[in-house]
Amino acid sequence: MTFTGEVADAAAAHALGPDYVRAVGKVITSHVRNELAGATVFDEPAIALAPGPREKWLACRIAMEEYGHHLKFQRLASELELDGGGGPTLSVFDYRLTSWADFVVLKALVDLAEVVLMEELAATSYLPLRDLVARLLPEEHFHVSFGMAATRELLAGGDEAPAAVQRTVDDLVRFTVPFFGRSGSANNEAFRYWGVKQRTNDAARAEWLARAGAFVEGDLGLCFPDVEPQWAG
Numbered sequence: 001m002t003f004t005g006e007v008a009d010a011a012a013a014h015a016l017g018p019d020y021v022r023a024v025g026k027v028i029t030s031h032v033r034n035e036l037a038g039a040t041v042f043d044e045p046a047i048a049l050a051p052g053p054r055e056k057w058l059a060c061r062i063a064m065e066e067y068g069h070h071l072k073f074q075r076l077a078s079e080l081e082l083d084g085g086g087g088p089t090l091s092v093f094d095y096r097l098t099s100w101a102d103f104v105v106l107k108a109l110v111d112l113a114e115v116v117l118m119e120e121l122a123a124t125s126y127l128p129l130r131d132l133v134a135r136l137l138p139e140e141h142f143h144v145s146f147g148m149a150a151t152r153e154l155l156a157g158g159d160e161a162p163a164a165v166q167r168t169v170d171d172l173v174r175f176t177v178p179f180f181g182r183s184g185s186a187n188n189e190a191f192r193y194w195g196v197k198q199r200t201n202d203a204a205r206a207e208w209l210a211r212a213g214a215f216v217e218g219d220l221g222l223c224f225p226d227v228e229p230q231w232a233g
C-alpha cells in the first residue's frame with residue numbers, strides 16, 4: 001500500500017507523522033541547497049563571463065531567479081520547521097565553469113534536468129510544494145530555452161564551435177548523470193511510498209537522457225554520449 005492522499009500544509013504534514021515530514025523534507029531541503037549552489041557557482045559568475053550588455057542582462061535575470069528559487073524553497077523548509085542549510089550539494093556543482101559558452105550549454109542541459117525533476121513534483125502529495133513548482137517551472141523552462149537558443153547561436157559562430165560545444169556536452173552529461181540519485185535508492189523508495197515523487201531515479205534519468213539526447217543529436221547535430229539510465233553511485 002502506498003499513500004495516495006494530498007497534504008494541504010505543514011500542520012497536515014506533521015499530523016501525518018515524522019516519516020512523511022522526513023520524505024518531503026529531504027526533497028525540499030535538497031532544492032534549498034542546490035538552487036543556492038547553482039546560483040553561486042554558475043549563474044552569478046556567468047554575469048562576469050557574459051560578452052555584452054544583453055547577455056549580462058539575461059545572466060542577471062537568471063541569477064536573480066535562481067537565488068529566488070533558493071529563497072522560496074527555504075520558506076517551505078521553514079514552514080515545516082526544517083533546517084535546509086546542511087548536507088551535501090550535487091556533484092554537478094563540481095563542474096568548473098570557465099566561459100560564457102560553457103554557461104549556455106549548461107543551462108540547456110543541467111536546467112533541463114531540473115525541469116524533469118520539477119515536472120514530477122507538479123503532482124507531489126505535498127500541496128505547498130506542488131504550488132511552488134507550478135510557479136517556478138516557467139522560469140526553469142525559460143532557462144532551458146535560453147540555453148538551447150544560445151547554444152544554437154554558438155554553433156553558427158565558426159569552424160571551431162562544434163568541437164568546443166561537443167566537449168562541453170560530453171563533460172556536462174558526465175557531471176549530470178548523478179543528479180537524479182542512485183539506482184535502487186532507499187530515499188526514492190520513501191518518496192514514492194508517500195506520493196512525494198512518482199518515478200524511480202532511473203526513470204527520471206532516462207527521461208532526461210531522452211530529452212537531452214534529442215536536443216544534442218536531433219537539434220544540434222552533435223553526438224550524445226552513450227550513457228545508461230542506471231547509476232550505482
Ligand SMILES: [Fe+2]
Binds near residue numbers: 035066069114140
Ligand atoms: Fe532553479
Ligand SMILES: [Fe+2]
Binds near residue numbers: 111
Ligand atoms: Fe534554472
